[in-house]
Amino acid sequence: MPPRTPPPRNQPPRHARQAPPEPPPARRPPVRHPQARDHGLDLFDDRTQRPARPRRPRQIPPDESPTEILAPVEDDYYEDDYYAEDDFEGFEDGYADDERAEPEYIGAGDDDEPPRKRARTKKKRSKPLRWLIALTVLGLIAGGAWVGISAIFGYDDYPGTGDSDVVIEIGQGDSTNAIGTALKNAGVVASSKAFVKASADNSNVLSLQPGYYVVKTHMSGSAAVAKLTQPESRVGVLQVRAGTQLDDITQPDGTVTPGVFSLLSKASCADLNGQSTCVQTGDLRKLAGTADLAGMGVPAWAADIAAKSTDPRRIEGLIAPGVYDVKPGWSAQDLLGYVLKSSATKIQAAGIGASTSAQGQDPYHLLVIASLIEREGVNQDFEKIARVIYNRLGKNMRLQLDSTVNYLLDKPVVTTTDADRARPDPYNTYVNSGLPPTPIGSPSANAIQAALQPADGDWVFFVKCEKNGLSCFATTQAEHQQNIALARQRGAF
Template sequence: MDLFDDRRQPPPPRPRRPRPIPPDETPTEVIPVEDYDGYYEDDYAEDDYAEEYAEEYAEDDYAEDDERAEPEYIEPPEDEDEPPRRTKRGRRIFRWVGALAVIVLIGGGAWYGIDKVFGYADFDGTGDSDVVIEIGQGDSTNAIGTELTTSGVVASSKAFVKASEDNSKVLSLQPGYYVMKTKMSGAAAVAKLTSSGARVGVLQVRAGTQLDDVTQPDGSVTPGVFTLLSKASCAQLNGQSTCVSAEDLRKVAASADLAAMGVPDWAASAAAKGTDARRIEGLVAPGVYDVKPGWKADELLGFVLKESATKIQAAGLAASSSVQGQNPYQILIIASLVEREAVTQDFGKISRVIYNRLAQNQRLQLDSTVNYLLDKPVVTTTDADRGRPGVYNTYSVAGLPPTPIGSPSSDAIQAALQPTEGSWLYFVKCDKNGVSCFATTLDEHKQNKELARQRGAY
C-alpha cells in the first residue's frame, strides 16, 4: 500500500508540545521536506494509520494534562480589605450614570450660555419723551416690536413680544399712528399701546360729508372734511400741539396744484377752474384715513387726496368713463347729487331722473344743490331759498352744478355709472324712511306729493 495515498486527507493535527523521540533501532535514510506545501499534500497516511496516530495524539494530550500541577489558592491577608470585583452590569450602570451627569452639566452650561448670549435687553419705567410710531396693516407682534425698537421705544423687540404674551389686546391693534414714549419697558409699552387714547391721526369721512361744517335744524353742527382733518392732525408731543387749523387747510385747497397733490387728471383739469376751496369738493372719498400728527397742511391734504383717488378709481370711475355724453367729472357730480337726494335703494332711479332731465334740457330743481351754499342738511327749501341766485341753484340754472356737493359713496358712483332704466322725470320723498315716489308726468308727481304730506314725510 502506498503511504502517501491522498484518497482521504484528514485535517491537520493541532500543534502540540514536542516530546523526546526514542532512538530508532533500524535507522533509515532521512528525506528532507522540500517545501511547506508538501506537508498538506503528502504527509498523511492511510485511514488506519491516521486513526492510530490521532488516538496516540489524544492520549498524549491527556497525559500531559495529568502531569500539570494544580494551582494553589493563597488566602489574602486578613488585615487587607480588598474591594469586591465589579461585574459587567455594575460597570455598565456606572457608565450610564456618568454619561447622564455629563449631559446634565453640559445642558446646564448651555442654558446659562443661551440666557447670557441670547437674552434680551429691556428698559425700566414708563419712558421719557413722546414719539409717534406707525403700525401697518397686518403687522405681527414681532413686526410691531421691531418698529418700537427702531423708534427707540423699547430696548429690544423681544422685550415687547415677551410682555405682550399675556395681553390679547395686542392682537387686535388697528393699523395707524400711536403716541408712545422713548425708553419704555416692554410691559409699559404694551400697556400704553393698548390704551384707549394711544391711537391718533384717525380721519373718518362719511358718505355725503361736505368740505365745510353743516348746521342741523336743532342747532348742532356736523363737522365737514376740513374740520375733521384738522382734528385728526392734533396730538400733544412733548408739550407741543401738532394741530393744523381748518383755515390753513382751506388755503391749501384753494391754491395748490391739484394734479401734484394726487388728484386724477380728469378731475384736476375741471376742478382747477374754481377759485376757492370748494373746488376739491367731492374729491375726498368716504372712508377711514390715518394721518400723521406733525404733518403740514399740504402734506395732510395731499395724502388724503391721493388715497381718495385710489378709492374713486376702485369704485369704477376712470378717465374713460362716459354716460349719455357726461364725462368722468360730471358723473362724479351726479353721484354726489344722488348721495344727497336719496336712500341707497333709490340710488339707481334718482340717477335715471337726473340723466332724463339733462337729456331734455330740463332744470334739475334739486333742493340739495340750493342747501349746499346754505350749509343746510334739510331736503326741502323755501321760496326765498330757491330765489337766491348762484351757480348751485338748479332751480334757476340749467344743467349740473360746477362741482360735486359732497363726498359720494361707491354705491352712488355705481348708480351714476349705471342708472336704472326708466322714463321718470320727477321724484319726491313720500315716506318717513326716506323712500321716494317716482313719476313720469307732472300730474303723477303732484299726486305723489299729496301722498307724502298725508304720510308726514315732510
C-alpha cells in the same frame, strides 16, 4: 544567510525527529489550539488562552530534509462552541507532541504578543483620549444649549414707564413681532421680544388697528403693551362719511356737523411733549384753493377742470368716503396731499377713471352726478334718482334739486324756501340749467355705480314720501303732486 530560529521547547531538532507511532484506534485525535496553529504558541503554556475561530493554515514551504513531515490535521467542523476542556486532555503525556503538526516559526519582538491582546492594550491606551474628546463635545453642546436658551428666553427690557412722547405706526396686517420691531426701531422698547413676551398676557394687542399711536421712549415691554391698548393712544384717525362736504353744516338744533376740513384738522392733532401738532382749518382751505392739484395726486381728468377755479370748494367730491390714517406732525401740504392721493385710488376702484363715460358724461361730471344722488336719497333709490337726473338733462329741464340750493347755505335739510330757491348762485339748480360746477359732497361707491348704471324708466319727478327716506317717483306733474300730498300725510317732511 540568517540563522534559523531554534525549534520550540520540548521538540527535538528536525533532522532527529521520527515519524510518530500509529495512534490507538479508540483515541480521538487531539485538536490543535487555534492560537497555537496561528501563532506558534506552546500548548503547555499555563496561560489561559481564549479559543479563536480556526483559520486556514498557512502553507509551509517544503523542507529539503528527507525526513517525512506530517501535515496538520484540518477539521472544518470545529467552531468556537466546540472547544472545551476535554479537547485538550492528553497533551501532557507527550502524545500530543507527537501528533501536532509542524510548528511555525515565531519571530522575536512585539509580534510575540497575540493580536487580540495587542488590540486590547491599544484600546486601553486610547481610553483617556476618548474621554477627553467626549468631555469636549459635551462642553460644546452645553455651551450651544446655553446660547440657544439665552437667544430664546433672554431679552433686554427697560425698567420704567417711558420718557418722551413718540409716534409709531402699525401697518395693515402687522403681527405682534412686527409691532415689537417697530417699537424697538423707534426706541420705545429695548428689544422686540420684551414687547412680544408682555403681549402674551394681554389679548387686546391682537385687536390693535392699523394707524398711528403715541407712546414713550424707554418703556418696559409691559408698559408699552398697556399704553398701546389704551383707546386714547391711537391718533391721526380721519373718517369721512358718504355725503360729507368740505365745510361744516349747522343742524336745525344748532349743533354743527364737521366737514372734511374740520375733520382733517382734528385728526392732525396730538400733544407730543407739551406741543400741539394741530393743522388749522384755515390753512387747509387756503391750500385747497391754491395748490397744484395734479402735483398733490388729483387725477388729471379732475385736476384739469378744478384748476380753473381758486375757490377751495374746487376739491369737493375729490376726497372719497373712508377711513384715513394721518400722522400728527405732518404739514398741511402733507395732510391734504395724502388724503387726495388716497382718494384718487378709492374713486378709481369705485368705477371712475380717465376713460370712463356713461350717458354721455365724462368722468368728472359723473362724479358730480354721483354726489347729487348721494345727497338726494337713500341707497335703495339711487338708480331711480340717477334716471330722473339723466331724463331731465336729456329734456333740457332744470334739475331743481334742493340739495344744490342748500349746499352754499350749509343746510342739511332737503326742503327749501322760496327765498332760498331764488338765490342767484352757481349751485342753485332752480335758477341754473345743467349740473352744478362741482360735486356737492363725497359720493359713495354705490352712488357712483348708480351714476354709471341708472335704472330704466321715464320718471322726471321724485319726492321723499317715507319717514325712512324712500322716495316716490312720477312721470307727470299731477302724479308728483299726489306724491307730495302723500308724503305730508305720512309726516315724511
